[in-house]
Amino acid sequence: MLNFIPKEITSILKILTPLEVYVAGGPIRDALLGRNFKDIDLTVPQGAKEIAFDVAQKYGDAFIPLDEEEGVYRVAIKGFFLDFSSFRKGTKTIEKDLLLRDFTINAMAVPLRDFLETSPANWPIIDPAEGQKDLSRRVVRALGRANFCDDPLRMLRGYRLAAELGFELEAETRGLVRELHPTLADVSPERVSTELLALFSHQAGAIVSLMAEDEILFTIFPELLAAKGVAQPSFHHLDVFGHLLLTLKSADAVIKEPERFFGPQALAERVFEGILADQKKQAAVRLAALFHDIGKPHTFAIRHRITFYEHDRVGEEIFWQIGRRLRFARKFIKDVASLIKHHMRPFHLLREYRAGRLSKRAMRRLLKDVPDYRALFMVAMADSLASAGPDKEEGLEDLLASLFWEIYAFEQEIFAKQEQERLVTGRDLIEIFGLEPGPLFKELLEAVEEARAEGQIKTRDEALSFLTHLIKERYGLHGT
Structure with a gap:
């Protein structure tokens, strides 16, 4: 068992074991790599929305539709997330569902009962695309051209995964990106920005250079094209x-x-x-x-x-x-x-x-x-x-x-x-100098603090005297 998963989460998952439920994708990949995770992707033949809603009603903190079109629903429980989805495109087996995903290392699954009761070394992993081999080679490999066409965001996700895991992006996969990257422009900006934030949260330099070579970088950031060839x-x-x-x-x-x-x-x-x-x-x-x-x-x-x-x-x-x-x-x-x-x-x-x-x-x-x-x-x-x-x-x-x-x-x-212990305040400008609140307040208070930083004034009396002269000489005003 994975000891970092809270007992409360494990107890909730055990309730689902009589059903045909699989843990798929990221959790299997990360567990085999020895990485902890807080998202558990659960795949069922059908009825994911109903199951997720029922779990949320009984045990969860929130029910969140992640992707209504794809049928993905999240249940948040004390910092953990259970993401439920039905088999894709009406497929009838977990193997066919897995082959419709993005990359081989994300196309693995384990029956929920085995996931809970045995260690990763003993899991009966369902692996129709040989993702374990690519995992051992530290390679991100696309499942096929049609998978990118189904969801162009997967192209960007490939670079993000490579950055996050320190993996290489496989050559044929990069070739598909060079062919299909313009279609990324059809993806909603919110989905793109989510992947970008994840990408730039990790060591991104080498991967972004690859994105430039494969031209997907300029589909996302066309502004960068103008920088090419500009001498310095x-x-x-x-x-x-x-x-x-x-x-x-x-x-x-x-x-x-x-x-x-x-x-x-x-x-x-x-x-x-x-x-x-x-x-x-x-x-x-x-x-x-x-x-x-x-x-x-x-x-x-x-x-x-x-x-x-x-x-x-x-x-x-x-x-x-x-x-x-x-x-x-x-x-x-x-x-x-x-x-x-x-x-x-x-x-x-x-x-x-x-x-x-x-x-x-x-x-x-x-x-x-x-x-x-x-x-x-x-x-x-x-x-x-x-x-x-x-x-x-x-x-x-x-x-x-x-x-x-x-x-x-x-x-x-x-x-x-100085920021914690101001010598004078806006109230002083009103009550002592008779000024009306406005943009001048900021200028005067900043002038006091700058003079204080330089050591020109140290006490409140010195600050008030400084303001008297400043208001009169610089602004031509006379305080009361």
């Missing part, structure tokens, strides 16, 4: 598109081992823990890495050298368009777009830092503009690693890491305390 100044060694792919691969490395690039190990693991423990944040970093320079093809110009003025701002706008088209959650789009918009900020600050002129005001403004500055520095580090032109300065990554720790120390020792 001598700081770089690749065109814009090549640089984007390499930045994604570099982001994989930075996320996997932040201590290798930022060091020291124990501190880096703790400081970046929020990203390392959150797959959605990792996906945001990787997507920002892939699209950080997407504005360059639209801002390319040759003056005394190649320039891309405001490519960061243009890139932010382009990603908003991409995110809306794919129906990503608004907060997720905003997070990625912000990383793209600000991806040059660490390099701008680096010039001041190198010259010994980095001000607390500049650091504070970065922290206010980009609260998740840790993710921003991961993108910047990946960007730097992916640049190896003859004019790139030596030791740039070490300088970036040093700058990061300078900003981190400022955040911990000064910024966080």
Whole structure:
């Protein structure tokens, strides 16, 4: 038996064993690979909806139709998910149902009773497509052309599985993708975005490069085509598109081992823990890495050298368009777009830092503009690693890491305390200075905090005096 499955779930499943029920697909694959899982796919000859609804009514927290057309229904029970489906296309046997699935490694099943009562090594696995062989070879192989035609999303799922499992995508399967990838445009954006988030939650660089070779990447992200062949100044060694792919691969490395690039190990693991423990944040970093320079093809110009003025701002706008088209959650789009918009900020600050002129005001403004500055520095580090032109300065990554720790120390020792203990508030502006609430409030309060960060003021009385002069001299107003 699989010990990580809660006893409550096992008890519910045992109630179903008198029926003809099979555990199929992902749970069998993952169990044979020694991976835990929280989704259990249950296949029955017919009546999946009725069975699922009955289980949900008696034991579940929620009944969720996952795919009405395919007849897939989910029952959520305390963090576990039981997904019920009937045999596909009216087939009469589990073997024929399995052959209508996506990949050989997902076309295996075990009778529910055996799944519950014996260990994976002793399961009587139903395996009509020889998925166990491909599992041992670590290969993702499509069951056939018709299976991709039935549901084009399966093509993208193949790359996602390869990234998630660290498998290779089989050559004939990639050939089918090269032929059929335009049909992915017919799939609903919500289904595509779900697979994309799963893909970019894992080491995605090598797989996304394969997707570019097989052209499916440009069906999903046609905006990337414009980056092909766009030359860059001598700081770089690749065109814009090549640089984007390499930045994604570099982001994989930075996320996997932040201590290798930022060091020291124990501190880096703790400081970046929020990203390392959150797959959605990792996906945001990787997507920002892939699209950080997407504005360059639209801002390319040759003056005394190649320039891309405001490519960061243009890139932010382009990603908003991409995110809306794919129906990503608004907060997720905003997070990625912000990383793209600000991806040059660490390099701008680096010039001041190198010259010994980095001000607390500049650091504070970065922290206010980009609260998740840790993710921003991961993108910047990946960007730097992916640049190896003859004019790139030596030791740039070490300088970036040093700058990061300078900003981190400022955040911990000064910024966080100031944010918690304000010297003046909007109420003071109303009651002491007689001002009406409006945009001016933010400017005044920010000016106080910037002066405080620089050490110009330390007490409330000093802050009020500072405001009196500022309101009079800068804005020509007179408080009461």
